[in-house]
Amino acid sequence: MSPLHLRGPGSHEEPAELYRAMRRKHGPVAPVLLDGGIPAWLVIGYRELHQVTGDPELFSRDSELWNQWDNIPDDWPLRPVVNRGQPSILYTVGERHRRRSGLLSDALDGVDPAVLRADSEHFADELIDTFCGRGTADLIDEYAMLLPVRVLARIYGWTDEEGTALVTSMTDMINAGDRALAGQKHLHDSCQALVAQRAAEPADDVVSRMLAARGEFTEEEIVQDLMILMSAGHQPTADWIGTSLHLMLTDHRFAASMFGGRSSVPEAMNEVLWEQAPTQNMPGRYATRDTTLGGRRIDAGDLLILGLQGANSDPQVRTDGASLTGGNNAHFAFSHGEHRCPFPAQEIAEVISRTGIEVILDRLPDIDLAVPAESLRRRESPWMRGFTALPVTFTPTPALGGAHP
Known part of the structure; x- marks a missing residue:
């Protein structure tokens, strides 16, 4: 199944439709392409995103682990948000x-x-x-x-x-x-x-x-x-x-x-x-070893994009929309x-x-x-x-x- 471009038609005007299409086609963890055709995974399942953000040993914030650095040019437009060697808390x-x-x-x-x-x-x-x-x-x-x-x-x-x-x-x-x-x-x-x-x-x-x-x-x-x-x-x-x-x-x-x-x-x-x-989507986490997530094989060094809005709209947790928006702070x-x-x-x-x-x-x-x-x-x-x-x-x-x- 071919990955979708994260920056593409519908990604900013109707992202809810994009997430639904991704979920139907790929499930809670979808293959995507970043600027320049760089591959990554977009995590749009609520439970899967909770797992990724809650397990820093398996899904690290250390960008040095990324297996795509050899393909990233110096002027890549996403370097301000996906970078290496920066001494910041990120x-x-x-x-x-x-x-x-x-x-x-x-x-x-x-x-x-x-x-x-x-x-x-x-x-x-x-x-x-x-x-x-x-x-x-x-x-x-x-x-x-x-x-x-x-x-x-x-x-x-x-x-x-x-x-x-x-x-x-x-x-x-x-x-x-x-x-x-x-x-x-x-x-x-x-x-x-x-x-x-x-x-x-x-x-x-x-x-x-x-x-x-x-x-x-x-x-x-x-x-x-x-x-x-x-x-x-x-x-x-x-x-x-x-x-x-x-x-x-x-x-x-x-x-x-x-x-x-x-x-x-x-x-x-x-x-x-x-x-x-x-903040709809946020890079990122990097798999520290080969693993599986949402039925997908994730290789060591793969980049996972946190699909915050996609997870918020996961139908598996949206059985009662009113209860979620009425003061519920369990959003991402x-x-x-x-x-x-x-x-x-x-x-x-x-x-x-x-x-x-x-x-x-x-x-x-x-x-x-x-x-x-x-x-x-x-x-x-x-x-x-x-x-x-x-x-x-x-x-x-x-x-x-x-x-x-």
Whole structure:
């Protein structure tokens, strides 16, 4: 049975249909081709993905194990997300990974929740002030894509101006297209400059806490981890905001929240994590020996792509859809196992997203789509799922103005 191209027709517009077709043809573990025709396995079975992410001895995060490196050119567009020789937490394994993960979690856990919410509200209001007077806006480019990076930049240690300048480079890197390597370099240079500055002048921010507790980890390892924190924190959070707003604008179940209420915001956000996870697929794990998974023979060194959204929609676990979306957090949107998104990072993303949604509903209560829903398009990426634009109309209102304390 021939493998399907992971980046191909339908992979970004209707991925649910693609996963169903894969499941019918191949089962819970499907052969796929990455950019350049590089083979891999896409794990779309819920139980199989739980097994892969829960067994680091058999399915390692160590990319040096990959059996395809001889076929990978230096300019391969997926190098920012599938790489080797990088001293980041993504590729660290065993006890060293556990110590490193604890360092990052502790640094993130030091963020004051009240300050985080206040910063999120301030930047949300500031962004809304730029368009509220004209009665129209694109909630992706003018709001969702800007809010997370501005909040994260502040809590990590960048100035507001430096944080805003990082949006393009991170988007280019995560989308893994022609601009991926250039985006990765700009983000690395920015992180390197901030780490050097905070090493000389510590402050009350995430980077300073990472440096203070780094132990045996080098400054370059801190730089690499900061890159992961920034890119993995920004784009998925931006897509979480944008997709949740789209759901609330187009689904009658959440209409009450569009008229001054907030009760449906958490439900809409949770449904997005189940049905339209911002991170659709994630590389990867590497088989440490020959094995079988989902009825497939997996050779030592084979790359397995984590099909997070495919697993979320596995019919074997979706016998009662309402119970899954109604506050059930057993989804794979934040991955699973020791390499999952750290819990403090999940909480930060949720505060930024929920605050951003609530503020815009409070400020613009009669907001509505400016175009037919069927005309909206998704980003062309098999990795991250989000809208390219979300044009809306509303009654023009005056800007709030005012300075942040």
